[in-house]
Amino acid sequence: MTDQNKIPQATAKRLPLYYRFLNNLHIQGKLRVSSKELSDAVKVDSATIRRDFSYFGALGKKGYGYNVEYLLGFFRKTLDQDETTRVALIGVGNLGTAFLHYNFTKNNNTKIEMAFDKDPNKIGGEIGGVPIYDIDELERKMDRISAAILTVPVSEAQGITDRLVTSGVKGVLNFTPARITVPEGVRVHHIDLAVELQSLVYFMKHYPLDIDDE
Amino acid sequence: MTDQNKIPQATAKRLPLYYRFLNNLHIQGKLRVSSKELSDAVKVDSATIRRDFSYFGALGKKGYGYNVEYLLGFFRKTLDQDETTRVALIGVGNLGTAFLHYNFTKNNNTKIEMAFDKDPNKIGGEIGGVPIYDIDELERKMDRISAAILTVPVSEAQGITDRLVTSGVKGVLNFTPARITVPEGVRVHHIDLAVELQSLVYFMKHYPLDIDDE
DNA sequence: TCATACTTTAAACTTATTTTAACAAAAAAA
DNA sequence: TTTTTTTGTTAAAATAAGTTTAAAGTATGA
Numbered sequence: 001m002t003d004q005n006k007i008p009q010a011t012a013k014r015l016p017l018y019y020r021f022l023n024n025l026h027i028q029g030k031l032r033v034s035s036k037e038l039s040d041a042v043k044v045d046s047a048t049i050r051r052d053f054s055y056f057g058a059l060g061k062k063g064y065g066y067n068v069e070y071l072l073g074f075f076r077k078t079l080d081q082d083e084t085t086r087v088a089l090i091g092v093g094n095l096g097t098a099f100l101h102y103n104f105t106k107n108n109n110t111k112i113e114m115a116f117d118k119d120p121n122k123i124g125g126e127i128g129g130v131p132i133y134d135i136d137e138l139e140r141k142m143d144r145i146s147a148a149i150l151t152v153p154v155s156e157a158q159g160i161t162d163r164l165v166t167s168g169v170k171g172v173l174n175f176t177p178a179r180i181t182v183p184e185g186v187r188v189h190h191i192d193l194a195v196e197l198q199s200l201v202y203f204m205k206h207y208p209l210d211i212d213d214e
Numbered sequence: 215m216t217d218q219n220k221i222p223q224a225t226a227k228r229l230p231l232y233y234r235f236l237n238n239l240h241i242q243g244k245l246r247v248s249s250k251e252l253s254d255a256v257k258v259d260s261a262t263i264r265r266d267f268s269y270f271g272a273l274g275k276k277g278y279g280y281n282v283e284y285l286l287g288f289f290r291k292t293l294d295q296d297e298t299t300r301v302a303l304i305g306v307g308n309l310g311t312a313f314l315h316y317n318f319t320k321n322n323n324t325k326i327e328m329a330f331d332k333d334p335n336k337i338g339g340e341i342g343g344v345p346i347y348d349i350d351e352l353e354r355k356m357d358r359i360s361a362a363i364l365t366v367p368v369s370e371a372q373g374i375t376d377r378l379v380t381s382g383v384k385g386v387l388n389f390t391p392a393r394i395t396v397p398e399g400v401r402v403h404h405i406d407l408a409v410e411l412q413s414l415v416y417f418m419k420h421y422p423l424d425i426d427d428e
Numbered sequence: 429t430c431a432t433a434c435t436t437t438a439a440a441c442t443t444a445t446t447t448t449a450a451c452a453a454a455a456a457a458a
Numbered sequence: 459t460t461t462t463t464t465t466g467t468t469a470a471a472a473t474a475a476g477t478t479t480a481a482a483g484t485a486t487g488a
Binding site for chain 2 (some may be wrong): 007012013014015016017019021030040041042043079080082085087093094095096097098099101104108109110146147149162170172173177179180187189191192194196197198199200201202205207208
């Protein structure tokens with residue numbers, strides 16, 4: 001909250017990516033890394049990486065590069081890795097199930113604490129260690145959950161979102177095609193699988209030369 | 215291929231989104247729409263929408279707005295909706311299955327023609343009308359497929375990608391955390407679920423006021 | 429140990445891209 | 459008519475990326 005407001009959104013979006021790769025390097029036992037090496041790994045221009053890092057002050061050493069452990073520690077703090085954010089998943093279909101199997105907690109500051117569905121066959125069960133509750137229980141259970149992953153059918157999206165917001169959720173990762181409306185102060189990120197695929201196809205046809213953007 | 219090179223990438227990325235909503239409006243029987251209305255629906259500033267549209271010439275009428283059907287027809291052409299792109303899906307796990315159930319063809323120019331997996335229980339079967347083949351058959355079957363959705367475990371990502379590229383694939387939608395390397399001319403879009411979630415959380419904490427960006 | 433060559437960052441500067449704001453002109457509505 | 463709506467476009471502002479340069483370090487070999 002101090003000066004984070006000043007760092008560009010584009011940089012902020014790359015942070016989790018950097019963190020992931022730094023973690024890999026650390027596991028591999030690497031002690032230092034140059035912006036060039038990191039660039040090869042994450043496919044981001046090395047100058048951009050240095051620029052991104054420099055928003056946080058001088059983290060590297062000239063002629064040496066970055067100390068992996070130090071950088072990792074720094075990112076852990078910056079990304080609030082110590083304080084886990086409690087997440088709920090709504091809609092245990094295939095996509096929802098994929099999420100539940102994903103081991104987020106391992107390298108991340110997020111934990112899916114519970115899931116909701118309306119299918120009686122799923123309610124009461126658990127997947128990947130996450131209990132599945134009846135969607136009707138949502139308001140009762142959602143205490144202390146601050147983010148939600150929305151993997152329900154489109155038709156349910158806005159209705160469920162309203163209930164989530166009422167329950168105090170401040171962030172929604174929306175996988176439905178619906179562009180949901182939320183009150184100010186609630187953050188929504190959209191990922192629309194069909195749009196992503198269509199976008200890829202459009203870029204393939206019209207921008208065939210570039211290596212990679214996104 | 216005429217002047218598409220001139221339209222900004224940021225605009226290109228929004229095109230599929232516009233198309234989807236225009237289609238919704240059309241189904242709802244709406245005859246016209248203003249940039250303001252569309253803005254509310256897709257959560258993109260109305261000025262940005264007008265600016266985006268204007269790259270393609272004058273599509274609307276002052277004091278009236280845009281004719282939904284005309285605009286839709288225009289986008290259909292621009293997004294090459296008439297010519298379907300043949301897509302293969304690699305890795306029929308939960309995420310892959312979610313994709314197969316998704317009815318892409320309905321509103322889109324993409325069709326998942328086939329899927330690959332190495333699980334003998336899945337091979338030979340089909341999901342959502344898409345046949346599942348043995349991953350060993352990849353090179354033999356991939357004729358005429360130009361894009362691939364990669365939903366395999368990270369460890370397989372680069373190896374499979376190399377095989378896809380050899381088979382003539384020009385675009386990959388990569389859902390694995392690996393930042394895969396491809397030769398020039400092949401397009402890769404990454405979607406990393408963990409990064410997306412972490413990114414949401416970061417933005418929730420540090421940019422709590424903005425309504426929506428992405 | 430010292431000199432030299434090499435590496436690599438950080439910061440300043442430049443360029444490019446994207447968004448936003450403003451407003452005249454055209455059409456619609458009253 | 460007159461007023462209101464709404465586009466298309468221009469110009470300005472904001473964001474983001476890439477380049478260059480100087481300083482600070484490392485590594486090497488005499």
